[in-house]
Amino acid sequence: AKAKDFTYSNRGMTLEEDLNETNKFYLQSEIAVIHKKPTPVQIVNVDYPKRSAAVIKEAYFKQASTTDYNGVYKGKYIDFEAKETRFKTSFPLNNFHKHQIEHIKQVLNQNGIAFVILRFSSIEEVYFLEGKHLLSLWYRMEEGGRKSITISEVQEYGHRILLGFRPRIDYIKIVDKLYNLS
Amino acid sequence: AKAKDFTYSNRGMTLEEDLNETNKFYLQSEIAVIHKKPTPVQIVNVDYPKRSAAVIKEAYFKQASTTDYNGVYKGKYIDFEAKETRFKTSFPLNNFHKHQIEHIKQVLNQNGIAFVILRFSSIEEVYFLEGKHLLSLWYRMEEGGRKSITISEVQEYGHRILLGFRPRIDYIKIVDKLYNLS
Numbered sequence: 001a002k003a004k005d006f007t008y009s010n011r012g013m014t015l016e017e018d019l020n021e022t023n024k025f026y027l028q029s030e031i032a033v034i035h036k037k038p039t040p041v042q043i044v045n046v047d048y049p050k051r052s053a054a055v056i057k058e059a060y061f062k063q064a065s066t067t068d069y070n071g072v073y074k075g076k077y078i079d080f081e082a083k084e085t086r087f088k089t090s091f092p093l094n095n096f097h098k099h100q101i102e103h104i105k106q107v108l109n110q111n112g113i114a115f116v117i118l119r120f121s122s123i124e125e126v127y128f129l130e131g132k133h134l135l136s137l138w139y140r141m142e143e144g145g146r147k148s149i150t151i152s153e154v155q156e157y158g159h160r161i162l163l164g165f166r167p168r169i170d171y172i173k174i175v176d177k178l179y180n181l182s
Numbered sequence: 183a184k185a186k187d188f189t190y191s192n193r194g195m196t197l198e199e200d201l202n203e204t205n206k207f208y209l210q211s212e213i214a215v216i217h218k219k220p221t222p223v224q225i226v227n228v229d230y231p232k233r234s235a236a237v238i239k240e241a242y243f244k245q246a247s248t249t250d251y252n253g254v255y256k257g258k259y260i261d262f263e264a265k266e267t268r269f270k271t272s273f274p275l276n277n278f279h280k281h282q283i284e285h286i287k288q289v290l291n292q293n294g295i296a297f298v299i300l301r302f303s304s305i306e307e308v309y310f311l312e313g314k315h316l317l318s319l320w321y322r323m324e325e326g327g328r329k330s331i332t333i334s335e336v337q338e339y340g341h342r343i344l345l346g347f348r349p350r351i352d353y354i355k356i357v358d359k360l361y362n363l364s
């Protein structure tokens with residue numbers, strides 16, 4: 001089947017759902033062990049009713065201090081964040097939080113494999129962009145440069161991922177190629 | 183200062199607090215990037231008041247599908263779970279959930295570094311036990327053997343960690359030695 005058979009509009013899936021399915025496929029096929037981290041929540045008040053499960057009655061969303069996905073592939077540490085935009089010609093850098101950028105930098109310093117998966121939802125294109133390129137583009141912004149990554153920069157520095165059936169977003173294929181792991 | 187100066191009873195710290203401090207030290211010293219995963223919560227009902235933060239009004243604790251801690255050290259994937267017991271002569275295996283054991287097995291198959299940190303709280307001893315040994319002892323139980331690890335087995339297969347000041351529980355030192363990473 002061709003990649004174009006598996007478009008987002010056909011399927012009504014979010015990027016996160018596709019990545020969760022992809023990770024499930026990798027896990028079941030023993031290709032990689034990668035999980036999404038739970039949403040961080042600050043729990044304030046919990047009820048412990050008799051004979052039933054504890055109920056959280058008051059809690060707040062906390063900002064994550066890392067990226068959303070991590071795990072192991074052939075012994076190597078894998079770490080990534082996934083983000084979507086509706087823009088067609090550029091990807092706004094304010095989609096990332098400063099501590100996510102900091103985390104990517106820390107992972108790279110520790111020789112981990114860090115990247116982002118960017119989806120342009122209106123044109124249905126998905127790209128793999130290595131952490132080192134994201135950092136350069138972020139620093140450019142901090143030095144007064146543009147606040148987004150143009151689509152041609154994404155195409156130049158990144159790697160397009162065509163949607164598949166199983167796995168849906170085969171980012172491990174790109175990890176294999178970039179880091180000579182196959 | 184001697185290790186005995188930093189006992190739990192002196193300080194009133196939990197194992198989790200000590201590990202969080204340890205990981206903070208590793209992060210700040212650029213030794214390793216290891217974080218505790220957020221507690222997984224099933225969110226059922228959220229209130230979005232005007233002009234203030236969203237309030238989670240109903241949520242439940244979910245069982246984690248992985249271990250609690252993971253990250254990267256010298257490019258390698260690190261994964262561990264920390265558990266405490268009040269028993270003095272053995273560590274009950276029912277402290278672990280079946281899917282945590284399954285996760286440790288998956289990480290080892292992917293050549294990740296997986297282990298557990300066991301604390302005997304009443305005798306104030308902390309041990310590092312490699313995932314492969316935990317799996318053997320778990321399988322022994324599944325085949326009808328004992329439902330716990332005796333303290334002498336922990337001492338034979340594991341590695342004692344004396345409490346320090348900074349870092350408090352220097353498990354990376356043991357990783358270094360066992361996997362020849364130093």
Ligand SMILES: [Mg+2]
Nearest residue numbers: 067068081082
């Ligand atoms: Mg996110």
Ligand SMILES: [Mg+2]
Nearest residue numbers: 249250263264
């Ligand atoms: Mg736990």
